Amino acid sequence: MNEPTLRIILVDDHASVRDGYRRLLDAEPGLQVVGVAARADEANALVAQVEADVALVDLSLKGSSGIEAIRGMLARRPALKILVLSMHEDGGHITQALRSGAHGYLSKHCEPEDVIDGIRGVAAGKRVFSPAIAQVLAEAASDDTSAFAQLTPREFDVLRMRVQGESANTIATSMQLSPKTVLNNLTSIRQKLAAENDVQLMHLAARHGLLRL
Structure with a gap:
């Protein structure tokens, strides 16, 4: 029996990036992109209009941020799984994305296959991290004085x-x-x-x- 198709939302402010990942994911069996957004407000409106299982979210959006988008999307659709795909690999961005409800965090330097595996992983309830991101989290866990951990x-x-x-x-x-x-x-x-x-x-x-x- 075939597994149900995973419905995906792409949130990135670069049209070329959205188009590239849409082609990649739509060509993969069991994955389907059902909507795209370039801003947090567009992402928030989109999740109210379409049924989605996973949102692939960049943290750098024009006039807003992916962190804001994560909070807004989960407020409207709590069951949505969030996978961050970002060029930011510092502890501050990673910590705040996870605090806002992200289920995984991948570096934009990762391979396309890692993104596909990551989407399937968070959809299955797993926590997914690139090796570099996991290392940053491990270092942050041993540092109780992390500068940005105390910020909302x-x-x-x-x-x-x-x-x-x-x-x-x-x-x-x-x-x-x-x-x-x-x-x-x-x-x-x-x-x-x-x-x-x-x-x-x-x-x-x-x-x-x-x-x-």
């Missing part, structure tokens, strides 16, 4: 955008928050990370791989 997913997103040079108003618009809420989050972030200003935040982010100076 929203604070992490605010920090990520701030150290990339975005203003509080731009962050507020992107994340659909009030400017006051963003400023309050920035205050909380500085307190938690013991940073007095944005320059110290940038150096801390660079030291932990969140920002490339």
Whole structure:
């Protein structure tokens, strides 16, 4: 008896990447791409419109983030399995993606076969990680003072955008928050990370791989 086809959503802001993975996955027996999205709001709307088993999600999206998309999709469809496919291999991104509900995390440097296996793995209820990602998680587990572990997913997103040079108003618009809420989050972030200003935040982010100076 044939296994049911796994229905997949692709969330990536590069059309060429989406098209490439759509061709790859649709050519694989038992897999079918049922929708694509380039932004968090598009992904959130999509899961309300189509039945899907797995979402393959990049963390760098235009005007939003994959972490925001993960939270929104799971709020609308809790049974959805999330597999992150990202160029970010630092502990901050990995930890926050898992906190937001991701079931697996693969590096974009992995082979196409690893992505296919990863999709099937998370659909079967397994945790799936690239070897490099697993190593980062192992190192983070032995470091109780991991800088970003104490931030909430929203604070992490605010920090990520701030150290990339975005203003509080731009962050507020992107994340659909009030400017006051963003400023309050920035205050909380500085307190938690013991940073007095944005320059110290940038150096801390660079030291932990969140920002490339």
